[in-house]
Amino acid sequence: MIGDLPKKAAFKATRLTQTTFKIVEYNDIYSEHPFIYAKLFPALLLLLDTGCGGATNDPDVDLRQLRLFLETHPVDENSGEPLNKAGTKKYVVVCSHCHFDHILGVEQFSSDSLILASSHSPSFLSSKNIGKHSLCERLGILTPAYTPTLIDHLSYIAHVGVDTGMQVLHTPGHTPDELALWDETERMLYVGDTLYEWSPIIFPPQGSIVDWFASVDMLIRLVKRVQSMEPHGSLVKINSGHDTSMGDALNVLTASRSFINDVIGGKEKVKKKQEIQGVTIVYYERNDRRFSLRCPESLVEDARQKLHF
Numbered sequence: 407m408i409g410d411l412p413k414k415a416a417f418k419a420t421r422l423t424q425t426t427f428k429i430v431e432y433n434d435i436y437s438e439h440p441f442i443y444a445k446l447f448p449a450l451l452l453l454l455d456t457g458c459g460g461a462t463n464d465p466d467v468d469l470r471q472l473r474l475f476l477e478t479h480p481v482d483e484n485s486g487e488p489l490n491k492a493g494t495k496k497y498v499v500v501c502s503h504c505h506f507d508h509i510l511g512v513e514q515f516s517s518d519s520l521i522l523a524s525s526h527s528p529s530f531l532s533s534k535n536i537g538k539h540s541l542c543e544r545l546g547i548l549t550p551a552y553t554p555t556l557i558d559h560l561s562y563i564a565h566v567g568v569d570t571g572m573q574v575l576h577t578p579g580h581t582p583d584e585l586a587l588w589d590e591t592e593r594m595l596y597v598g599d600t601l602y603e604w605s606p607i608i609f610p611p612q613g614s615i616v617d618w619f620a621s622v623d624m625l626i627r628l629v630k631r632v633q634s635m636e637p638h639g640s641l642v643k644i645n646s647g648h649d650t651s652m653g654d655a656l657n658v659l660t661a662s663r664s665f666i667n668d669v670i671g672g673k674e675k676v677k678k679k680q681e682i683q684g685v686t687i688v689y690y691e692r693n694d695r696r697f698s699l700r701c702p703e704s705l706v707e708d709a710r711q712k713l714h715f
C-alpha cells in the first residue's frame with residue numbers, strides 16, 4: 407500500500423552519543439546543509455537550531471517539516487523509532503544565532519515550545535531588525551515569526567521540570583547573538599557558526615573579528631580547564647552549525663584561531679576580493695583548505711587596528 411511507504415525526508419539523523427543526534431538538512435535549496443542537534447531527555451527534547459525550513463532540491467522529498475520528521479520519521483540509529491514519537495516530549499529550541507539557515511523551521515515550535523536566544527544584543531534580534539539580520543530580506547523570503555526568550559551568559563537550560571545540564575555561553579563574533587552550548591555531562595561543545603572546518607568561516611557586516619577572538623579564547627580556556635581537571639578523561643568534542651561535528655575541540659578551536667590570527671597578522675594573503683552590494687568582501691584560504699574566511703574587508707581592518715597588529 408502506497409500510504410504505508412515511509413516518506414522521504416529532507417533530513418537525516420545520526421547518533422552522536424547515548425542521548426544526542428545530529429540532524430542534517432542535506433540537500434536544501436540554499437546549499438547551506440545546516441547541522442541541527444537534538445538531545446533527548448525522557449520528557450524533553452532540546453533542539454539546537456531548526457535549519458532551512460525543509461526547502462529541498464530533491465523533488466522526491468515528501469517530508470519537509472522538521473517537527474514532523476522528529477515526531478514521525480523512523481531513525482535507524484534510534485532503534486528505528488522517531489526521535490520524539492507522537493510528540494510526547496516537550497521542546498526547548500535554542501537558536502545558535504538568527505541567520506536564516508538556522509531559524510527557518512522555528513515557527514513550527516513557536517506556539518507551544520520554549521524558544522531561547524542570546525540576550526547579548528536584544529536590539530539585534532528586535533522585530534524591526536530581524537528581517538535584515540536573519541538575511542531573510544536579502545533572500546526575499548519571509549522572516550519567521552517567533553519571539554525568543556533571551557537567555558544570559560552562563561545560564562543553565564531547564565524546562566518543564568527537566569534540568570538539561572546544558573550551559574549557555576555568549577560567543578559574539580560571527581553575529582552579536584551567536585551563542586554556544588556546553589554539555590558538561592557528555593563533554594561536548596556546540597559552537598554554531600563561530601567556526602568550522604573545510605568551508606569558509608563567514609562574518610556578515612554586523613560581525614566582529616575582535617569579539618570573535620575574545621569568544622574563542624573563552625572557549626579554549628573552558629576546554630583546557632575541563633581537560634586538565636580530568637587528564638585521562640575523554641577529549642572534549644566540538645560540534646558546529648555546518649561541516650564539523652565530533653571534532654577534537656581544543657584542536658579545532660586553536661587551529662582556527664591560529665588561522666584567523668595569521669589573516670589579521672598579514673601572514674595569509676587575500677585570495678579573492680569582490681564588491682557585493684557596495685561592500686568589499688575578502689576571501690582567505692589556508693593552503694590545505696581546512697580553514698578559510700569570507701568577510702567584509704572592513705572587519706579585517708578593524709581587527710588589525712584594535713588588536714594592534
Ligand SMILES: [Zn+2]
Pocket residue numbers: 503505580599
Ligand atoms: Zn550564520
